[in-house]
Amino acid sequence: MERTRIEHERSFPRITLPCPRGQRPVEVALIAQLDPGAGDALAASASQRQRLHPAHHDALDEPSALLSPPDFARNDPTSLFSFSVGPQGHPFHRHAGHRVFTAISGSGGARLRFSTATLSEMEADPAAFLRTLQHVDVPADCMFTVRFDGGTWHQFQPLRNDRRHPALFALSCHPDELGGLADGPVRDGAASGQATLASLTEVLPPAVTARLAAAERAAWPVPTTTLAFHAAPYSWQQRSCASLRSFAGRLRRRIARPSLLGFVGHRASLPPVQRRHALPEGSLLQPQLDGRHHLQDCASVRLDSGCLQPRTPTAILASLLQAFVEHPPASVGGLMQLRNLLVRPLGLRTARLGCPVSSLANQDTPEWFLQRFPVLAQQHDGQSAQVILGADDRHLRFRSCVCVRIEADGVIEVSLSTRVQCRNAFGHAYMAVVDPVHRHFVGPQLLSAALGELLVPDSVRAAAAPN
Numbered sequence: 518m519e520r521t522r523i524e525h526e527r528s529f530p531r532i533t534l535p536c537p538r539g540q541r542p543v544e545v546a547l548i549a550q551l552d553p554g555a556g557d558a559l560a561a562s563a564s565q566r567q568r569l570h571p572a573h574h575d576a577l578d579e580p581s582a583l584l585s586p587p588d589f590a591r592n593d594p595t596s597l598f599s600f601s602v603g604p605q606g607h608p609f610h611r612h613a614g615h616r617v618f619t620a621i622s623g624s625g626g627a628r629l630r631f632s633t634a635t636l637s638e639m640e641a642d643p644a645a646f647l648r649t650l651q652h653v654d655v656p657a658d659c660m661f662t663v664r665f666d667g668g669t670w671h672q673f674q675p676l677r678n679d680r681r682h683p684a685l686f687a688l689s690c691h692p693d694e695l696g697g698l699a700d701g702p703v704r705d706g707a708a709s710g711q712a713t714l715a716s717l718t719e720v721l722p723p724a725v726t727a728r729l730a731a732a733e734r735a736a737w738p739v740p741t742t743t744l745a746f747h748a749a750p751y752s753w754q755q756r757s758c759a760s761l762r763s764f765a766g767r768l769r770r771r772i773a774r775p776s777l778l779g780f781v782g783h784r785a786s787l788p789p790v791q792r793r794h795a796l797p798e799g800s801l802l803q804p805q806l807d808g809r810h811h812l813q814d815c816a817s818v819r820l821d822s823g824c825l826q827p828r829t830p831t832a833i834l835a836s837l838l839q840a841f842v843e844h845p846p847a848s849v850g851g852l853m854q855l856r857n858l859l860v861r862p863l864g865l866r867t868a869r870l871g872c873p874v875s876s877l878a879n880q881d882t883p884e885w886f887l888q889r890f891p892v893l894a895q896q897h898d899g900q901s902a903q904v905i906l907g908a909d910d911r912h913l914r915f916r917s918c919v920c921v922r923i924e925a926d927g928v929i930e931v932s933l934s935t936r937v938q939c940r941n942a943f944g945h946a947y948m949a950v951v952d953p954v955h956r957h958f959v960g961p962q963l964l965s966a967a968l969g970e971l972l973v974p975d976s977v978r979a980a981a982a983p984n
Contacts, residue, residue: 534631540666547746555769570599572584581714596712599689600618611668617664619662626659627654630651630739634648651739651740652741656759658762790818791819797817797920816964818965818968819929845871871959876907893905913948917933
């Protein structure tokens, strides 16, 4: 006759499974209960992202990704993996090193199976595996933690065995990636940071697997501990809650539209943009428009050499031009849309980009900078790189020079200079309105936004600074 003993727990419901031979016991603790159906939804979304990770690996019914490899050069042997276990579960296996992981169970719950039998014990008697076999049942949509010693056999399955719910999605910390590994290819791979969960895994011997399958068909009784929140295990409330969460998980997967968008925001310190009338020394803009112009301005920034990710003038200029095209400031884009709307009835040229760099969208050009960017003229050497942009319209002609110069002390000067030649009275009237906005806002904003895409984040610079 079975008897059930219920223990009340006001903190984290947990269980410790003792292990023989002085090994660290298996520890399982519930942390939090999520909303109904959240486990399935989270597992589906996180598994999609895991598949797109550069270090994704799919083997042994346990897709995984190496999120952070060990750094043995800095005496840090730890590594971090993500892994998922689907509706089919995965085979019994073990690892040489210790494991600590945090997981979210699917909306059908999860069954964690552990056995501490050794290979020598199983070779002498395959039933030794069954005698040390224990189950821990985790409720649906639950965050929980697991910790066990190296050499512990384990298997994870959905608790609700209807093939409709994943077992779990987890983040696993390996305290010592080389722990317990013998010399050989597996250890060499781990030492080089190329280990996968499959390469660190030893599956249960076939003879023991067959013995386990026979015991399951015969309904071999296995000691089982059930952890739960809110409702006592085996109660009608707990069973009703499990059914509700199973339905919610299936429903959420049907109606959810998972998004793989993700963002990383960096802040970087940019010195103020300086506005001036004179052109930088040696500017290619000097001979443009036959030396006859009506308006001229220049926006420039001086930066330390470690502030920009590209290092050479040519590479910096190429990245800057790319940023002008791909990351124009929204404020300037809004002004250009308003300007296009007003001048289109007059038959004037329209452009998506701000006028100083708008010709980057023009494919009809005499020259190409690095065979990528349309320019009117270019010049580059080991210390500087500059290009001329521009276009002619019915009312004016404009030319712009984007220049990158590395000075003798390593300081980098980046400038955006513009020169305008009015062709008629309307051009003069047009520039009387536009010039203050261009001089004080458009030019500086374009330069600042583009440089912001090239700057090394403050956090990275601080980490790289010598102590």
